[in-house]
Amino acid sequence: MNAYAPILVLGAIAAAFAVGSVVMASLTGPKRYNRAKLEAYECGIEPTPQPVGGGRFPIKYYLTAMLFIVFDIEIVFLYPWAVSFDALGIFGLVEMLLFIATVFVAYAYVWRRGGLEWD
Amino acid sequence: MHLAAAYDTLAFFGRDPWWLVLLKAVFCFAFLVLTVLIAIVWERKVVAWMQLRIGPNRHGPWGLLQSLADGVKLALKEDLVVKGADKAVYILAPIVAAIPAFMSFAVIPFGPAGNEVSIFGTRTPLQLTDLPIALLYILATASVGIYGIVLAGWSSGSTYPLLGGIRSSAQMISYEIAMGLSFAAVFIYSGSMSTSEIVASQQPTWFAVLLPVSFIVYIVAMVGETNRAPFDLPEAEGELVGGFNTEYSSLKFAMFMLAEYVNMVTVSAVASTLFLGGWRAPWPISTFWEGANHGWWPMLWIVLKIQLLLFFFIWLRGTLPRLRYDQFMKLGWKVLIPVSLVWLVMVSAVRALRNEGYDFTKVLLYVGAPLAAVLLVALIADVVRKKPEEPPAAAPPAAFDPMAGGYPVPPLPGQELPPVPRRRRRTPQLQDALNGADHSEGS
Numbered sequence A: 001m002n003a004y005a006p007i008l009v010l011g012a013i014a015a016a017f018a019v020g021s022v023v024m025a026s027l028t029g030p031k032r033y034n035r036a037k038l039e040a041y042e043c044g045i046e047p048t049p050q051p052v053g054g055g056r057f058p059i060k061y062y063l064t065a066m067l068f069i070v071f072d073i074e075i076v077f078l079y080p081w082a083v084s085f086d087a088l089g090i091f092g093l094v095e096m097l098l099f100i101a102t103v104f105v106a107y108a109y110v111w112r113r114g115g116l117e118w119d
Numbered sequence B: 001m002h003l004a005a006a007y008d009t010l011a012f013f014g015r016d017p018w019w020l021v022l023l024k025a026v027f028c029f030a031f032l033v034l035t036v037l038i039a040i041v042w043e044r045k046v047v048a049w050m051q052l053r054i055g056p057n058r059h060g061p062w063g064l065l066q067s068l069a070d071g072v073k074l075a076l077k078e079d080l081v082v083k084g085a086d087k088a089v090y091i092l093a094p095i096v097a098a099i100p101a102f103m104s105f106a107v108i109p110f111g112p113a114g115n116e117v118s119i120f121g122t123r124t125p126l127q128l129t130d131l132p133i134a135l136l137y138i139l140a141t142a143s144v145g146i147y148g149i150v151l152a153g154w155s156s157g158s159t160y161p162l163l164g165g166i167r168s169s170a171q172m173i174s175y176e177i178a179m180g181l182s183f184a185a186v187f188i189y190s191g192s193m194s195t196s197e198i199v200a201s202q203q204p205t206w207f208a209v210l211l212p213v214s215f216i217v218y219i220v221a222m223v224g225e226t227n228r229a230p231f232d233l234p235e236a237e238g239e240l241v242g243g244f245n246t247e248y249s250s251l252k253f254a255m256f257m258l259a260e261y262v263n264m265v266t267v268s269a270v271a272s273t274l275f276l277g278g279w280r281a282p283w284p285i286s287t288f289w290e291g292a293n294h295g296w297w298p299m300l301w302i303v304l305k306i307q308l309l310l311f312f313f314i315w316l317r318g319t320l321p322r323l324r325y326d327q328f329m330k331l332g333w334k335v336l337i338p339v340s341l342v343w344l345v346m347v348s349a350v351r352a353l354r355n356e357g358y359d360f361t362k363v364l365l366y367v368g369a370p371l372a373a374v375l376l377v378a379l380i381a382d383v384v385r386k387k388p389e390e391p392p393a394a395a396p397p398a399a400f401d402p403m404a405g406g407y408p409v410p411p412l413p414g415q416e417l418p419p420v421p422r423r424r425r426r427t428p429q430l431q432d433a434l435n436g437a438d439h440s441e442g443s
Helices: A005-028 A060-083 A085-112 B003-007 B018-050 B066-075 B087-107 B134-155 B159-190 B195-200 B212-225 B250-274 B283-288 B297-319 B325-355 B360-384 B428-434
Strands: B117-119 B122-124
Touching: A005 B018, A005 B066, A005 B087, A005 B250, A060 A085, A060 B159, A060 B325, A085 B325, B018 B066, B018 B087, B018 B122, B018 B250, B018 B297, B066 B250, B087 B134, B087 B250, B134 B159, B134 B195, B134 B250, B159 B195, B159 B212, B159 B325, B195 B250, B212 B250, B212 B297, B212 B325, B250 B297
Parallel strands: none
Antiparallel strands: B117 B122
8 A cells, every 4th residue: 555545544534533523522412502602702791792704813923924934934945955964965054054044134133123022 | 875775664664455554543543542541631640649639539440531531521511603603614623623633643653664563464564654754744734733723713703712723823833943943953863754764763872862952942842832831822721711712612622632632642752753762662771672672562662752751741731830922932933943943053064074074073173172262261251350349239228108109009129118107116207108298209
């Protein structure tokens, strides 16, 4: 069998278990209607009305997401380099150092401009 | 020269008959579920001991069936779908969280790749499968697992879950970077991303010893990645009630708990595989017992290592208070990422120089000697340098007047409350304040 097939087998078992549990829960549990029970939980007070789609949240999180993409792409480039590190020799090392330094400049800039501060 | 060829173990995978694949997959699944069931009881017991309580002891001997009882109880609870929920996503989220948690365990090696054991007459490696990109696959499934949590928070149509879900996504992606960077140093040493080859390349020394900084960064990142104390901000009970799973009940809630604990087992297994020698016997045993790393024994060692790391998780939870969110993000972005980047540069530079045949001791001498000299000079300068004059002792603080603002305030550090009026004579200032007279300072 293909080396990737066992992953699908394990995934299928996990999926059967997860879907089965969720379906089973809807069958085994009781069902008693209560208007207050279906309200959003907010420590007992009347829940704040939520705009459709979840509303707004701090812009900080977008910044974190953008920074994550920058570094994740750096990692994507690092992995093949690391795996064939011994074959690339000094040339590979210097090239990657240049790349890391370039990303590091952006990182230092973000840090200095306060992009990594919360509050 | 490509060292990876020395540990060519991938050829052993993808050759099992279908029934063996099924058997191994069922084993992986059962192993995870059983480990989780035991880990929950064990966690409650250990935390109870740390807090001088007894912990669960009603269900089964020593409370061992507690998690099973919890599961049955959850199954018999009403399956709520809150009014404001986006129904399809709300139901899908726990499933999305649970499936990848199980799937990433597929590439964890329980034993050597060399077809050492025989299961019903078929010789096979003690590992479900292995890929040339096994670690990338683990990172990918871990990322898909985040979707479950974010979607759960978003689809609940409620404030606390939304906050918890967003927090958790920011937290997990922040710590994934540190985790990914710590992997890169391992790949440099192993020359491969396949788990079996990484274990094979830890032949004389574990990577935890060779790459201690990567190991520490990974340990911190794995706790952040699994949302466990002290980094359990997405479900901070004190602030967010339960975080992303506030609106979930019944077995949907159980799926999130299960996913969290399965993720704990998986990251512990990855930590053992990458840094703690995987299925290899720990040091003193491997020296005198030749068979410790062969046959079925490796399974014992890796399970022991996983259990030790799980205990480490519980220990952390019992010991450390939860971080504030800004402290947490600061640790991730300002400490772990630069430290692991600098460490990666150091590791790669040393390795490249060594590969090129530079005499390592000489390089160390040329680089280290000036560095040591600078440090020494700095130390001497620091000792010899004249200390700045001690600032003249601050004038004794003016008598503290708790009523200065017109209403009583507590003393700041360094200030002392005036003596209790009934016992001692009142200072004139306090007397004035008590009489409602104006104070001396401005007027």
